Structure formats: C-alpha cells, structure tokens
Amino acid sequence: MHLSKVLKPLSDCSTGELFVIQELKLEGVMRRRLLDLGFVKGAEVSVLQRSPLGDPTAFRVSDTTVALRHEESSKILGEVLGGA
Amino acid sequence: MNVKKIALAGNPNTGKSTLFNTLTGLKQHTGNWPGKTVVHAEGNVQYQGQEYLLIDLPGTYSLFSNSTDEEVARDYIVFEQPDATLVVVDGTSMERNLNLALQVLEMTDKVIICINLIDEAEKKGIVIDEGKLSSKLGVPVVKISARNKQGIDTLLDTIARLLRGDIQTKPYRMTYQPEIEEQIKKLESRVRELIGHDYPSRWMALRLLDGDDALLKKLHEQIQMKGREVKSYEFGNAINS
Numbered sequence: 001m002h003l004s005k006v007l008k009p010l011s012d013c014s015t016g017e018l019f020v021i022q023e024l025k026l027e028g029v030m031r032r033r034l035l036d037l038g039f040v041k042g043a044e045v046s047v048l049q050r051s052p053l054g055d056p057t058a059f060r061v062s063d064t065t066v067a068l069r070h071e072e073s074s075k076i077l078g079e080v081l082g083g084a
Numbered sequence: 085m086n087v088k089k090i091a092l093a094g095n096p097n098t099g100k101s102t103l104f105n106t107l108t109g110l111k112q113h114t115g116n117w118p119g120k121t122v123v124h125a126e127g128n129v130q131y132q133g134q135e136y137l138l139i140d141l142p143g144t145y146s147l148f149s150n151s152t153d154e155e156v157a158r159d160y161i162v163f164e165q166p167d168a169t170l171v172v173v174d175g176t177s178m179e180r181n182l183n184l185a186l187q188v189l190e191m192t193d194k195v196i197i198c199i200n201l202i203d204e205a206e207k208k209g210i211v212i213d214e215g216k217l218s219s220k221l222g223v224p225v226v227k228i229s230a231r232n233k234q235g236i237d238t239l240l241d242t243i244a245r246l247l248r249g250d251i252q253t254k255p256y257r258m259t260y261q262p263e264i265e266e267q268i269k270k271l272e273s274r275v276r277e278l279i280g281h282d283y284p285s286r287w288m289a290l291r292l293l294d295g296d297d298a299l300l301k302k303l304h305e306q307i308q309m310k311g312r313e314v315k316s317y318e319f320g321n322a323i324n325s
Contacts, residue, residue, distance in 0.1 A: 029150055
C-alpha cells in the first residue's frame with residue numbers, strides 16, 4: 001500500500017472505474033455481511049451502474065453483481081486502479 | 085436400516101438444488117423448517133445398499149447467522165450433526181464460494197467439497213486442481229456437473245467411503261492472531277466442560293468471542309433437551325466469568 005496515496009470512498013467512484021479495497025470503516029453485522037459478499041481488503045471492485053436516483057449503485061466484486069447504498073459504499077475505502 | 089444423513093450446503097446459485105434433484109429424483113419431501121419461513125427439502129438416495137437422507141440447506145454466503153437462512157443452515161450442521169456435509173461450490177467463482185467452505189470446515193470434520201458447474205468453469209478456461217485443493221483443505225474434493233449428471237458416481241462413492249471411514253479428513257482450520265488464539269484456548273476447555281465432545285468446541289469458542297448471544301441460548305436449550313446436568317446458573321456463570 002502506498003502511504004502517499006489518499007484513500008477514497010467507493011461511493012466517490014464513477015461508473016466504469018476499477019477500485020481496490022484497502023479498508024472497511026464498518027463494524028459488526030454490516031462489516032461481516034460485506035466481507036461475506038466479497039468486499040474484502042485487496043478485492044477489485046468495478047462500478048457498473050448507478051440507479052436513476054443515484055442510489056444504490058451496482059458493483060461487480062468477485063464475479064458477482066452487488067448493489068450497495070451510499071451508506072455502505074461510503075465506508076469502503078481504497079484506491080482507483082483505472083478505467084473511466 | 086441405518087439411514088445416513090447428508091446435508092447440502094452452499095452459496096445461492098451454485099446448483100445445490102440441481103444436485104439435490106439429480107440425486108434424489110422424485111423421492112422428496114418439502115415443507116418449512118419448524119417455526120421458520122425457510123424452505124426445507126429432504127429426499128432419499130440409495131447407493132450400494134446404503135440409504136441416505138439428503139437435506140437441502142438454504143443457500144447462504146456465510147454461516148454467521150445474519151439471517152434466518154444462515155441460522156437454519158448453521159444450526160443444522162452444528163446441532164443435528166449430519167453424517168456428512170457436502171459443500172457445493174461454484175467452479176466459476178471459487179474465491180467467493182470457499183468462504184462458506186472454510187466456515188463449514190471449522191464446524192465439522194465430515195465434509196466433502198463438491199465443485200459444481202465444472203463444465204461452465206472449463207468453458208471459461210478455469211482449471212481446478214482438485215487434488216491440490218483437497219490436500220490443502222484436508223477433505224475430499226469432487227468435481228461435478230449436476231446438470232449433466234457428470235461426476236455423480238464419484239461423489240456418491242466418496243460419500244460412502246467417507247462414512248465407512250476409508251477416507252480420513254483433517255479439515256483446514258484457520259489460525260487466528262496470537263491474542264485471539266490465546267482466548268480461544270482459554271474458552272475452549274471451558275466450553276468442552278459444558279458441552280462435552282459432541283459439539284465443535286473450538287468453533288463455539290470463536291462464536292462466543294464474536295459475542296453471538298443467540299447461539300449461546302440455543303446451545304443452552306440443546307444441552308437441557310439432551311438432559312445434561314448443567315444447571316442454568318452454572319452455565320451462565322461459566323460464560324460470564
């Protein structure tokens with residue numbers, strides 16, 4: 001992990017971007033649930049599509065599409081790898 | 085005849101129910117789990133003169149009881165103690181699926197990993213070395229395609245050999261950080277004093293560290309049901325201290 005890089009929440013990524021998870025700022029059941037769904041440190045997430053009203057957003061993680069609300073995705077921190 | 089119970093666990097959409105249907109055919113009974121709006125299906129299979137009762141557990145990503153489905157699946161494996169648990173994993177998405185497999189390995193020794201959708205995986209160019217996976221996980225690994233009835237005989241044969249004791253398992257158990265391991269050690273011996281050797285004490289200790297209150301209650305009820313002489317206050321004290 002590059003310390004110089006500032007971590008950004010997943011919710012700030014735009015459609016098409018590829019993101020690598022570094023940290024989950026969540027505790028308890030929701031953390032457990034996200035880990036079970038594949039949102040683990042080091043996992044690559046791509047942003048697929050935002051719903052018409054902007055929330056939730058569909059993400060692709062370990063070969064599955066999962067939709068998360070801003071409430072959760074804003075607490076998943078990491079770096080953008082690429083994409084547009 | 086002594087009917088052997090085989091539980092089917094797995095993530096949603098791994099073809100668990102396809103396998104269940106392939107194995108049991110029309111000899112199925114469906115209903116709900118007692119007191120739960122979760123579908124319960126069981127069916128019989130005969131193989132080499134042995135009768136098996138297959139139980140199709142709800143498809144889950146995890147067994148930490150975040151939902152009723154997970155609770156049903158977990159309780160069945162831990163409390164009902166099937167003779168074997170088949171963990172059905174999706175061959176095209178191993179990483180995600182092995183999460184559940186590792187959890188089941190922490191709960192019981194009698195596990196077979198069943199890699200389904202192997203035809204799909206091969207089409208996608210995914211090569212799975214089941215021998216290597218088996219030696220890493222310490223349990224048998226069988227590749228199947230439930231839809232094409234591929235590998236079913238090998239699977240049934242593996243189940244039979246596991247239950248006969250021809251296959252010895254040594255399930256992979258996660259080693260946690262030293263602090264956690266130390267706490268597990270402390271709790272595990274006390275857990276064993278309370279529940280004996282019939283239940284997975286290491287796993288129970290882990291759940292206690294996780295603060296799983298509902299499980300504690302269940303465990304307590306289970307012990308009372310079995311008529312063990314553990315008085316509730318003793319139980320409470322042991323856990324609280």
